[in-house]
Amino acid sequence: MAAAGPKWAQKTITLPPQRRDCHLITPQIVKEIGQELSHFNCGLAHLFLQHTTASLTINENVDSDVRDDTETFLNRIVPEGTSAPWKHTLEAWVPITNGKLNMGPWQGIWLCEHRDYPTGRKVVVTLNGI
Template identity: 75%
Template sequence: MAAKWAQKTIILPPHKRGCHLITSQVMKEIQSDLATFKCGLAHLFLQHTSASLTINENYDSDVLDDVETFLNDTVPEGRKARWKHVLEGPDDMPAHIKSSMFGCSVT
C-alpha cells in the first residue's frame, strides 16, 4: 500500500500579542483532508520568528493566562529589559526569545 500524505498552507488571521487557541481554525482548514485518512500524524510549522506553537489544555482559560503571565515575568520587555536588539520595538526581542522557548512546530 502506497503511503498517503497531504500538505496544506494555512494562513491564520493576525492576533494581538498573547496566548491564543487556534485549534478550531486549524481544524476548519484541514477537515476535508482528514476524511481521507484512517490514522496519521499532523505536523504544524509556523513560519514566523516572533511567534510559537505549544500544546496545552484548553478546558480552563486560566491555563493560557498563567502561561502568558509566566512568559511575561520570565522574558520582560520595556525599559527595564536590557536587550540589544530593539530596532523593531521593545516587544520584538522578547517575542523572539519566547518563540525559542516553545519552538515553532508541533506534531
Template identity: 45%
Template sequence: MWIQKTLTLKPRPRGFHLVTQELLGQLPELGRIRVGLAHFFIQHTSASLTLNENADPDVRRDLEAHLRQLAPDAAAHYVHVLEGPDDMPAHIKASLMGASVSVPITDGRLGMGIWQGIYLGEHRNHGGPRQVVATLQGEAREA
C-alpha cells in the same frame, strides 16, 4: 498519502490563543486519513505553537504572564532593538515554546486528549496574520 498546505491564522493580539478549530477548518483532507500524523509548523520567529489545556482560560493567561516575567519587553541588556521593545522578547519566547507540534491522526481526527488544544503563542503586540505549514501523512480511510 502525503498532504501539505500553508494555512493562514487570522491576526491576534499578544497572548495565547486556541487555534485548533481554525487549523482544522482549513484541512478537510484530514477526514480522509485513517491513521497517520499531522505536523504543524509556524513560519515566524516571533510566534509559537504549543499543545496545552483547552478548557480553562486561566492557563492561557498564566502562560503569558510567566513568559512576560521571563523575557520582559525593553530589557536593558537586549541588543536587538530596532524592531521595537517587544521584538527580542518575542524571539526568546518563540524559541522557548517552539515552532511546531505533531499530533497523531486517528480515524480522520486529531488524536489529542480530551483537554488538549493547539495554541498560537502570539509574542508581538501586533504580529499580523501567521502562516502555518500543515503536513498530513498517513494511510487513507476506506471509501
C-alpha cells in the same frame, strides 16, 4: 491485494493578526484541513509556524486560567523587543486517528503571539499516514 502506500497532504493556513496573547486556533486548523484529514485512518499531522516571533503549543484548553498563566509566564521570558538566544527547529506533531486529530479531550492548539503589534501568521500543516 497489495496494501495502500502512505499518503501525504499539505496546506498552508493563514491566521488573522492577533494581539499579544495565547489564542486557541484548533477550530480554524481543523476547519481548514478537515477535508484532507478525513482521508487518513492513522498518521501524523506536523504543524510548522513560519514565524520566529510567535509559537505553537498544545495545552489544556478548558480552564481559561491555564491560558492566562501561560501568557504571564511567556511575557516574563519573552518580553517584547528583547532578543533571546533560543535554538529550536521542531514544531508540534499531532497523531491522526480515524480522520481526526488525536489530542487529549481537553487539549487545544494555541498560537502564542509574542509581539505587541498584531501580525498575520502562517501555519504549514503536513499530513502523512494511511
